[in-house]
Amino acid sequence: MFALKKLSTSAKTVAQPALRRQLGNYSLIRGRTVIVPQYQALKRCITTTSNTAEAEDNSAAATENTNDHHAVVSTFDLFSIGVGPSSSHTVGPMRAAKIFITDLKEHKVLDKVATLRVDLFGSLALTGVGHGTPEAVLMGIEGESPDKVETSTIQSRVKDIQTNKSIRLDGTHRITFDYEKNMVFNYFKTLPQHPNGLRFCAYDKDSNLVATNEYFSIGGGFVVNAETQLDHGENVYYKQINKKDAVVAERREQDIAVVSLPFRNSEELVAVCKRENMTIAQVVFENELKWSTPQEIREKLLRIWNTMDDSIRNGVMASPNDYLPGSLRVKRRAPRLYNKLLKGLYGGPLNQTGGYSQSYIPANGSQEEPATATPSENGNSQYPLALTFLPKKPKKKFVLPALDYLSVYAIAVNEENACGGRVVTAPTNGAAGTIPSVLKYYLEFISENPERDVMEFLLTTSAIGMLFKRGASISAAEVGCQGEVGVACSMAAAGFTAVMGGSVDQVENAAEIGMEHNLGLTCDPIGGLVQVPCIERNALAAVKAIAAAQLALNGEGDHRVSLDQVIETMRQTGVDMMSKYKETSQGGLAVNVPLC
Template sequence: MLSLRPHEEDDAESNLESGLEKPEHAVISTFDLFSIGVGPSSSHTVGPMRAGNIFISDLLELGLLEKVRTIKISLYGSLAATGDHHTPQAILLGLEGSDPETIDTGTISSRYTAIQTNKTLLLGGNHRISYDMERDMLWRWDQVLKTHPNGMRFSVFDEDGDLLATNEYFSVGGGFVVNEKTKVDENLFYKGVDKSSVHGARLHQHVHVVGSSTVVSQASPSNSEQPPYPFKSGDNLLNLTRVHNMTIAQIVYDNERSFGYTDEDIHNKLMRIWATMDDCIRSGVHSRETTLPGRLGLRRRAPMLYRRLMRGFYPGLSIPHSPAIESGSQPVGAIDGPDISLPPSDPCSVTDPAGSFKDLSHTHAARVVGSFDHPILPEPPRKTMIPAMDFLSCYAIAVNEVNASGGRIVTSPTNGAAGVIPAVLKYIIEFVSDDPEKSIKTFLLTAAAIGMLFKRGSTISAAEGGCQAEVGVACSMASAGFAACMGATPETVLQAAEIGIEHNLGLTCDPIDGLVQVPCIERNSLGAVKAVTAAQLSMAADGVYSVTLDEAIEAMRLTAADMSVKYKETSLSTTVKIPLTVPAW
């Protein structure tokens, strides 16, 4: 049996846990932090698909792939507890050689069904083996591997049933994958499948073999491979901007150059990220599907919200009438209020010319709940639309509905929080910016710097830190990006990021039925609104603040460590309390 883990000695584990320094700086590539993938979860879909691909790549390199006849896949902890995140599909298609960035999302369901029906798996796209889901995928939901809650183990066997190779991988958030022993050697700073093809400046910590032990030590890349502006904290980053008279976006941009990217590469990659985000918003608001997949049967809201908003801007726009609204059977809790079907000039008003209330309970538009024979009269229905903010919420919801349906999205920094950053950037482009291209670059590069700090100093994995690690971090990143696009100083930008995370501390991740839908979709909407507010507060503070971003990141790390495991992406605390039939909110 050949283990793909570098060494089995306990010395490796003890070295990693004995307080050895973390990497000297937090710099990873913007294009790893923002990567194009598929929904509904970066930890449960993107990471496992990439892990499957890495495992097959290792088998090929070792000349073992052709000897494989069967494979066993074990899922642990959160990966097993929330199976509805499409983890099985992701792993199997990754083992077949698919990549999250390039896979045709429209074929995922049919390919997965074919694997189940035919009971075969095409490893690496060309080596067919027998595979039975019930026999070969093991769900260890009651076991959590030591390294991380999102653990998976792949083991392959030859025709005699002898174990050829085994390895464990951990999906640590945002689509990043690490190995159990090295922890930093695979995909912590990059999202490549083949480490040898990754630029040296992105490998900041290496594993060296000394005798029988595996020792983690600081990397010493050559000057040509070292990023020009390494930073490991917010204070460090702020000092760099002062010493070199550069913005945060400029610091990150020059570091990207050191990774081997040309100016044209950086431009094209940033524009492609934004184009994917924008396409995701467009797809979400124009979707013809009425519900999201899964047994919740959750109603899509982005198309309806968008139609409502567009009618507000363009009153002549023709909007199809809803039979539910016309018949008065619109579900309780639906977004569209009674004003949807009544123009302002409609004679059926809630008040008469004298200003007294009329009882409209007999009309299809009546939505007032309360007694009219009471000293405190109920409030009449009225429009509450604030166009810019309503668009912001609509954009965030649109992205996360696409994510929940397994569509193409950008991990920003995760799938569960993928709506916050695109929504705020779209808001800037549509309502604020005079130079969209400049705003896109400034926003994404600034947000990436903040994401790097969180990834190094705490976590971007909900299974490890709750939703503060996803929507909270995305809110912080978007706050910084917004402030930067408003021309704020680097100090103010970091303060915007601090406010963005400070008011998300302790946010749990407890999705109903294990789906990235409730409360995830609404939470992205609120996260986007919070991001803009946080940036505005920071710009109004004029440099007066009490808590730094570094202190807030450390507070988040400690909060995550103290948080009960049942509030970390397990759905353990609500599933048993929620009936299988819930309102289509």
């Protein structure tokens, strides 16, 4: 029998006091996946656990008062490769399911499980079907991860699970699973920690509870527990599945202790840049060096971009007669729009054998050697690597020859996302088209060094995303679409300003403008599908990001409203926003546009 000290810390997820439920319900020990060989063992844990939980609460509160956590997370946790159509409803739940199954394996109780129950709460229940949540959970249970699952096989595998009423835990241990009975949608219940909650309960052949846990998908594919959700700003999350890769307690200490250039808000970020005479991208690069080598950073950034570019290509090269999945019967628009643009540029129809201008940058092989930057040249001997790989850019002239491409690229990505294709959370799947669109536009029409510009752009945008994640939210279920498309617009505006050679103050100004004019943006997807108004909204956000950058570049960087003030305003607006406008499809366009 497992002692409390041997219970998992890798899936530390829930603060739930209701331990005294009967066998077969949801008995949880705070912060741990509960392994329960016998119900009596759980009962004996109740008193001890409640006392322990209270002590942990007091300790956490004391820690929060003494540690004001910085905003820095890894760029490659903020930008992650996943599957559509939603990072919070698809990527996060798939990760959560895989974490739970991995926990069962590590405790060597996987073979004892005979059946499984999954409960979806709040937004995951209300719009989960349209967002692909059930399918994502089932794939996670079978051991798949968002960045590696073969997207073309998901629907056939789900159909097989539903037909045969069975599922394979981790792809190996087949158990009984009646989808209609064991996948439970709690439409009008929300767990107190976050609107996107889900619970797993595993039972043995005698219906005894073997293990249970709750998880919260907070946007961008991040999966957290109750403690980290309540501890404002703490950077503990579950992008990694195996605790060998990242133990939560160790990561908590690591984030606080080892970051080279920590910052909590945009004011501190700008101050760090000026103090160290570095750009925002250089600061982020320097922080990434604590986790990866320069070559690894380069390769991972290029992999992120190449996946973005692939999603654009797949979107514009799809059949113009295809419809997006779901009841809305929305026809793909990107292929037709792209065909018209190419016809206008080249005076003929789209070349069906190769009509896409690929912006792929190989991560291996020959590459331009970075210009050597010596301490005497840059005035900074403490951080030579970031200055070497990302030298400061001269200011460029600003022209807009083809804004139509912004819309086409953004629509292409989000149509791929709606079809469950491979996209990058930027910072979420619902907002996945804005940042790739702006970067693609820059590479095609302005860039003189694509590889370096990709690095500069993505590192700059990630810094802005970190600020929103810490200071407000990137989850539409928490704050509406201002937390997804609004944040993406702000990030893209900052990245574009940076690669155009703007100053740190101008980058901050562009990010502020990008969000200021998305404040209050609601999330009201029709039919619970990430299609209308989501797809067009990404296109408009891309155009708005360029406009924000233009305003900032034409200014001196001084402005009346700061980015920090806008982020706090966004947070307050999200708190005040009615829940029917927060990805529940209970208000706005979702109720005013008929489905038939």
